[in-house]
Amino acid sequence: MAIADKPQYNVIGTRPIRHDGVDKVTGRAMYGADFRMAGLLHGVIVRSPYAHARIKRIDTAKAAALPGVRAVVTSDDLPQHGARQVDLGEGAVSMRHLAANVLTDDKVLYRGHAVAAVAADNVHIAEEAARLVKVEYEPLPPVLDVRAAMQPDAPILNDDVRTVFAGAPEVNADQPTNIAKHLLFEKGNPQEGFAGADLVFEREFDTTMVHQGYIEPHNATALWNADGKVTVWMSTQGSFTAREQTAELLRLPVSSVKVVPMEIGGGFGGKISVYLPPVAALLSRKSGRPVKVIMSRADVFEATGPTPGSHIRLKLGVTKDGKLNAAEAWVAFEAGAYPGSPVGMACMCVFACYDIPHARVEGFDVCVNKPRTNAYRAPGSTQVAFAIETVVDEICTELGVDPVELRLRNASRKGTQRVDGPTFARIGMEETVEAIKASSHYMSLAPQSRSPDKQCGRGVASGFWFNAGLKSSVTATVNADGTVSLIEGSTDIGGTRTSIAMQLAETLGITAEDVHPTVADTEGIGYTDVTGGSRVTFSTGIAAVRAAEDICSILADRAAALWDVPADQTKYENGGVTGPDGKRISFKELAGKLHLVGGPVTGSGISGEESQSGAFGTHCVDVEVDTETGKVQILRYTIAQDAGTAIHPSYVEGQMQGGVVQGIGWALNEEYWYDEQGMRNATFLDYRMPTCYDVPMIETIIVEVPASNHPYGVRGVGEVPICPPPAAIANAIYQATGVRMRQLPMSPPRLLAELLKS
Amino acid sequence: MSNKHVISLELNGDAVEFLCEPRQTLLEVLRDILHLTGTKEGCSNGNCGACTVLFNGRPVVSCLVLAMECEDAKIRTIEGVACDGALDEIQNAFLEGAALQCGICTPGFIVQAQALLDENPNPSEDEIRFYLAGNLCRCTGYDKIVRAVQAAAEQRRAATTAG
Known part of the structure; x- marks a missing residue:
């Protein structure tokens, strides 16, 4: 549904076949693990069996002596970083922590922590050698619970961590601690706000650590050449970020590292940090050969960056007429082994859907003996959406107000100020709620229970994500046959070659098929930030539009030269150049004549928007709860989301559907079963992500409230769809059973336990 | 290294022979020996299905099949789905x-x-x-x-x- 009168587009809004499609349905597309070169060795990482231990000694002699072994490395081979802090795009981070996460030095902080690595002629020899590396550990007591880790007597993971206070008053600032950050945001006067509320709800929530679950394991092949130059072929969300991290970890200038992004088999935020490239590079330097390292599935679960578990306390005050008046949240996130959870973003997101005059949020980034966490689709927002959206639902029940009506009454709109300060530009929160209200799903009768042990219910929830801007580069060259070769730096995870090409095509007035997009390596294109933050179609799109505009202006000049008229009398419009006396030449025709008037034409464009104006979505779900087993079946699911302008509607729907199903997994099944031995369910079978038999079709409603800071009104769509599902499902479970779930996942044993209590 | 075996089978309609070790899976042979990397490795324990191929017409996860079990088998991989350059x-x-x-x-x-x-x-x-x-x-x-x-x-x- 379009909100305003939509401009007429030729390419935007159509559904061309993606440019890399044939390669991906025939098995020809080259992913990181598919890369090979002459002399290739295979690397295997030696990992910690303990959640917390001191390393007393590492003996690599036996491993190194095994025939076929070409190199063994430990943290001794990594450069020392001291207390060096470096900004790698997400704020200053300790290089010592980054380095120790790649190959640890004196301690292991989670099961799966990398301790050493071996390269051999084949992977089987490397695995045998890895088993021969003898590591002597002194086990230490682990701390696995976020609140336990905040206690003064908790085992300390990192001696060098001191609390960073952001807005919060300083306490014990010079003590070693697991609390790496303490944030505080405040707006209005929460105390007065609660005093002015007729009803106050205060609830506590727990969520467990979950993984992005991409199907392709991390991989990297590195060649440390004799000229000192390192080339890495890998699966990454951002080749430039991977280059910077690798170069910093190896203490090389960035120009000494080239990253070649291979096709990437899913990321969702988990393929931004580097784990393997520095290790593969060290093994290559030692052996003089290229070295490929591929993680096992267990390594991916145990030793990459899942998203934090959390403990959240949330308080909402509301007036009798259903106006949210005051809000307070206390949010503690598991950072994992090293600081850096997205708790700050969680604090900014928690109340973002609503215009609440008085609010206060406190956040804590807490180290625990689990893998160092990382971004996962709208990082931090899903955990807090679960909390706020279920309390909002409780308010609706208490006041007898329809959940859609209460959301409309309180929705954030243009001018609403977030708790952390910024004010929203034109956003589509209300429109997504209206879209659900008008949907055939919401207007249909709520599902009826089939039998006493099969209870049905319907739930609604909303969600917010910022969407990132950041930097992108695009170059585009006109071919003599009237097509354009487009070079970009954004790795393509979900069809963005096409959504970028379509924006270039729209601007030039040619077809999407006439654009040939290529994702280049770090030496083939200008700096481009990660494929993350729902930013590529927005930001790299802007760069492509600018490259197209560059071409338009050059072509107008060339046509002037061709016609021998002054350059100010020609204009590029509607897919060609017009000039005086009705002169007109199409893009295609002019492309064929460029060799006569000045030669090749290449346009370039960059973008560097600070931010986007925000993405909102509202979801509606029907569930059936088996009260004998606690199993929840999703009967029907509808998502309405503001896409600004949908460039390729199929891939917008795809992001919405994919996000919802990940959210369903988070809601109902997925969790890290962690005890002192580590993760007990590090396989796909036991981690249990949704299969296609677990879910129905996901109905999508694309709402289009054009964003003002993109030439075609694009808003990122990738992340916000994961935020509402856990709360929407929890609210539906309540409608079905009368039980309020305040912990994730709402798996059969947990739900059954609550049902038996009630 | 010395205990390699010769396996003959029909792969995407062609007769193919290769040398493999007893511990090598069909997935490893397809990808690393025959260089057919269209078959993907997602978990190596049969949980994800990314390495599915047809074994005498039946879908199997090739990470759970030893290459030595494939003597005389008819294997079809993703590379054999398109016929004469035309997509299925x-x-x-x-x-x-x-x-x-x-x-x-x-x-x-x-x-x-x-x-x-x-x-x-x-x-x-x-x-x-x-x-x-x-x-x-x-x-x-x-x-x-x-x-x-x-x-x-x-x-x-x-x-x-x-x-």
């Missing part, structure tokens, strides 16, 4: 229906769907979902994959009727 209906339906995002699970899904439609030309949505439940996709939410298989089934039935 399922491949076309995946393209037209935007049934892939990152594409890593796509070869496994296409091979599994191939087996489904060979067995059952007119599957219901429930039958499609049940048959594909051993293949994990983390990007699409499965909606467009199921629709693509429905569309391909319809295409095939139309072609059969017309023929």
Whole structure:
């Protein structure tokens, strides 16, 4: 549904076949693990069996002596970083922590922590050698619970961590601690706000650590050449970020590292940090050969960056007429082994859907003996959406107000100020709620229970994500046959070659098929930030539009030269150049004549928007709860989301559907079963992500409230769809059973336990 | 190193011979010895379906098949789905229906769907979902994959009727 009168587009809004499609349905597309070169060795990482231990000694002699072994490395081979802090795009981070996460030095902080690595002629020899590396550990007591880790007597993971206070008053600032950050945001006067509320709800929530679950394991092949130059072929969300991290970890200038992004088999935020490239590079330097390292599935679960578990306390005050008046949240996130959870973003997101005059949020980034966490689709927002959206639902029940009506009454709109300060530009929160209200799903009768042990219910929830801007580069060259070769730096995870090409095509007035997009390596294109933050179609799109505009202006000049008229009398419009006396030449025709008037034409464009104006979505779900087993079946699911302008509607729907199903997994099944031995369910079978038999079709409603800071009104769509599902499902479970779930996942044993209590 | 065995089989219609060790899986041989990297490795323990191939017409996860079990077998991989350069209906339906995002699970899904439609030309949505439940996709939410298989089934039935 379009909100305003939509401009007429030729390419935007159509559904061309993606440019890399044939390669991906025939098995020809080259992913990181598919890369090979002459002399290739295979690397295997030696990992910690303990959640917390001191390393007393590492003996690599036996491993190194095994025939076929070409190199063994430990943290001794990594450069020392001291207390060096470096900004790698997400704020200053300790290089010592980054380095120790790649190959640890004196301690292991989670099961799966990398301790050493071996390269051999084949992977089987490397695995045998890895088993021969003898590591002597002194086990230490682990701390696995976020609140336990905040206690003064908790085992300390990192001696060098001191609390960073952001807005919060300083306490014990010079003590070693697991609390790496303490944030505080405040707006209005929460105390007065609660005093002015007729009803106050205060609830506590727990969520467990979950993984992005991409199907392709991390991989990297590195060649440390004799000229000192390192080339890495890998699966990454951002080749430039991977280059910077690798170069910093190896203490090389960035120009000494080239990253070649291979096709990437899913990321969702988990393929931004580097784990393997520095290790593969060290093994290559030692052996003089290229070295490929591929993680096992267990390594991916145990030793990459899942998203934090959390403990959240949330308080909402509301007036009798259903106006949210005051809000307070206390949010503690598991950072994992090293600081850096997205708790700050969680604090900014928690109340973002609503215009609440008085609010206060406190956040804590807490180290625990689990893998160092990382971004996962709208990082931090899903955990807090679960909390706020279920309390909002409780308010609706208490006041007898329809959940859609209460959301409309309180929705954030243009001018609403977030708790952390910024004010929203034109956003589509209300429109997504209206879209659900008008949907055939919401207007249909709520599902009826089939039998006493099969209870049905319907739930609604909303969600917010910022969407990132950041930097992108695009170059585009006109071919003599009237097509354009487009070079970009954004790795393509979900069809963005096409959504970028379509924006270039729209601007030039040619077809999407006439654009040939290529994702280049770090030496083939200008700096481009990660494929993350729902930013590529927005930001790299802007760069492509600018490259197209560059071409338009050059072509107008060339046509002037061709016609021998002054350059100010020609204009590029509607897919060609017009000039005086009705002169007109199409893009295609002019492309064929460029060799006569000045030669090749290449346009370039960059973008560097600070931010986007925000993405909102509202979801509606029907569930059936088996009260004998606690199993929840999703009967029907509808998502309405503001896409600004949908460039390729199929891939917008795809992001919405994919996000919802990940959210369903988070809601109902997925969790890290962690005890002192580590993760007990590090396989796909036991981690249990949704299969296609677990879910129905996901109905999508694309709402289009054009964003003002993109030439075609694009808003990122990738992340916000994961935020509402856990709360929407929890609210539906309540409608079905009368039980309020305040912990994730709402798996059969947990739900059954609550049902038996009630 | 010395205990390698010669295995002969039919791969995508061609006679193929290779040397392998007893511990090597069909997946490893396909990818590392025969260089057919269209078959993907997602978990190596049979949980994700990314490495699905047809073994004498039956879908199997090639990470759980030892290469030495394949003597005289007829193996079909994703590379053998398109015929003489023309895409199969399922491949076309995946393209037209935007049934892939990152594409890593796509070869496994296409091979599994191939087996489904060979067995059952007119599957219901429930039958499609049940048959594909051993293949994990983390990007699409499965909606467009199921629709693509429905569309391909319809295409095939139309072609059969017309023929």
